[in-house]
Amino acid sequence: MSVLTIQYMELDSPIGPLVLASAGSGLCHIEFGRFDELTAARLQSWSERWYGTRDWRKDEADLRDPAVQLKEYFHGDRKRFDVQLDLQGTPFQLKVWDALGRIPYGTVCSYKDIGQTIDSVKAVRAIGGANNQNPIPVIIPCHRVIGADGSMVGYGGGLEIKSFLLQHEGITV
Numbered sequence: 001m002s003v004l005t006i007q008y009m010e011l012d013s014p015i016g017p018l019v020l021a022s023a024g025s026g027l028c029h030i031e032f033g034r035f036d037e038l039t040a041a042r043l044q045s046w047s048e049r050w051y052g053t054r055d056w057r058k059d060e061a062d063l064r065d066p067a068v069q070l071k072e073y074f075h076g077d078r079k080r081f082d083v084q085l086d087l088q089g090t091p092f093q094l095k096v097w098d099a100l101g102r103i104p105y106g107t108v109c110s111y112k113d114i115g116q117t118i119d120s121v122k123a124v125r126a127i128g129g130a131n132n133q134n135p136i137p138v139i140i141p142c143h144r145v146i147g148a149d150g151s152m153v154g155y156g157g158g159l160e161i162k163s164f165l166l167q168h169e170g171i172t173v
Contacts, residue, residue, distance in 0.1 A: 006047050007059035010034055011067050014074050014168075015161045018138075019043065022062040023051050026084035029135045032157040046135070050088035070138065074168070079105035081139045089133065092123075096130035103144040106169045110148040132156060138165065146173055 006028070008021045019039060021029040029046065033039045035058070044054040060067070065083060072078035087094060099117045103109055111128050115121040134142040137156060143165040147153045152173050155162035166173055 003055050004051055004053045005055045005057050006043075006051065006053065007062050008035060008043075008056055009058065009060040009063045009067065011070060013070065015138075015157065015164055018070070020063045020066055020070075021047075021056075022066075023047075023086055024062060026086035027063070027066045027136060027139070028086040028088065030137055030139065032137075032161070066139070073138070076168075083139055085136060085139075087135065089130075089135070092120075092126065093130040093133060095120075096127055097134055097136075097140050100131065100134065100142050100145070101140050103141055105141075106171060108144050108146045108166070108171055108173070110146060111153075112148050114145065128153075141165075144169075144171075 004023060006021050006023050008019055011018045011020055016032060017034045019031040019033065019035050020027060021043065029043065031039055031043055040056065044056065048054050069078055069081050069083055087097060089097065095118050096114060099114050111124045114127050115124055131142045131145055134140050137143065143155055143162045145153065150173065152159055152162065
């Protein structure tokens with residue numbers, strides 16, 4: 001039996017380095033930072049949970065299209081992504097991430113809005129948790145979620161990156 005290997009590449013971007021990962025069926029993860037020891041350990045833990053492997057190899061072949069689309073986004077030439085995704089999560093997380101993926105470029109919404117979209121209005125905290133576990137930030141635009149009162153709320157990459165992404169899309173919060 002062969003062991004699945006997660007392929008990854010590092011991409012320099014205006015928000016810092018990003019690690020893009022694929023398990024062979026599409027983009028499965030984007031991580032802020034470089035694939036150093038700390039990031040590698042966190043990514044290996046994640047891949048063991050969802051793919052049953054801790055084996056990672058630097059290989060850009062499956063990741064060229066996502067890298068090009070991210071570069072186009074950061075240059076202002078792309079507003080929608082059409083990258084093949086390989087999402088791993090709970091059924092609830094997948095539902096939330098699907099709703100996040102439908103938030104249009106240049107707009108924001110709240111966790112409550114997402115709750116209405118997925119018919120789970122009272123699950124605001126769970127939606128926030130799923131948003132926080134989004135494995136493909138930027139492409140699945142969790143940065144477009146703000147507080148119900150219009151305030152900035154947490155972001156896995158930090159509020160500075162979230163602010164940059166929103167401003168990049170012409171949004172002032």
